[in-house]
Amino acid sequence: MNIHNSDIAASAVKKEQYPKKELPEFAFAGRSNVGKSSLVNKLLGRKSLARVSATPGKTATINFYNIDNTIYLVDLPGYGYAKRSRDEIEAWGGMIEEYLKNRKGLKRVILLVDSRHEPTTDDKMMLEWIRAYRPEDGAIVIATKCDKLKKRELADNLEMLERELELGENDILVPFSTKDDEGKFTVWDMINMMLI
Numbered sequence: 001m002n003i004h005n006s007d008i009a010a011s012a013v014k015k016e017q018y019p020k021k022e023l024p025e026f027a028f029a030g031r032s033n034v035g036k037s038s039l040v041n042k043l044l045g046r047k048s049l050a051r052v053s054a055t056p057g058k059t060a061t062i063n064f065y066n067i068d069n070t071i072y073l074v075d076l077p078g079y080g081y082a083k084r085s086r087d088e089i090e091a092w093g094g095m096i097e098e099y100l101k102n103r104k105g106l107k108r109v110i111l112l113v114d115s116r117h118e119p120t121t122d123d124k125m126m127l128e129w130i131r132a133y134r135p136e137d138g139a140i141v142i143a144t145k146c147d148k149l150k151k152r153e154l155a156d157n158l159e160m161l162e163r164e165l166e167l168g169e170n171d172i173l174v175p176f177s178t179k180d181d182e183g184k185f186t187v188w189d190m191i192n193m194m195l196i
């Protein structure tokens with residue numbers, strides 16, 4: 001995709017705040033600090049459209065980015081952030097559930113996991129949600145921060161992730177890093193395929 005214009009369309013905590021216009025939409029989910037906002041910036045070739053932070057819990061709202069009036073990319077708030085209260089965790093769950101249930105244009109929720117670590121219980125739960133939401137679709141999982149691993153370690157970890165997340169023939173696991181363009185091209189290819 002040749003991007004001309006990308007801008008934030010809405011920053012929402014409830015459905016009344018979602019963009020009114022309906023476009024095909026792709027959302028990125030994953031634990032706090034996994035690199036969701038960084039991935040959105042990388043895909044858009046923008047340094048800091050989505051706010052990024054080394055401290056987990058940066059994105060607290062559902063952020064919709066309008067890409068050339070053609071699609072939305074949606075940066076979801078992360079889970080698994082230890083310093084959140086029970087009330088905040090409940091609010092997060094409600095916000096995500098409302099989003100998944102109400103967005104008609106939503107084509108896919110793509111799960112991000114850290115390529116360096118075993119998936120957490122929350123990662124597995126999120127993947128279950130994604131699968132339950134669209135049982136007919138294969139899951140798309142992106143393994144982030146691949147630049148932090150040696151080639152061999154990365155190969156081992158990708159295998160481990162496939163096994164731990166029980167990825168099958170219809171599922172896709174994409175290695176990703178903000179430090180090069182390979183993952184970015186693969187993700188755009190997938191998005192373009194899903195638009196056909």
Ligand code: GTP
Pocket residue numbers: 030031032033034035036037038039051052053054055056057058059060076077078079144145146147148176177178179
């Ligand atoms: P929340 O908003 O808290 O849910 O986090 P997030 O998933 O949006 O993470 P964010 O994009 O803010 O990135 C967290 C940290 O990881 C930042 O310090 C980023 O610079 C770093 N980071 C993200 N992606 C990569 C990557 O591919 N490689 C490296 N080395 N660092 C990365």
Ligand code: MG
Pocket residue numbers: 036037038051052058059075
């Ligand atoms: Mg973020």
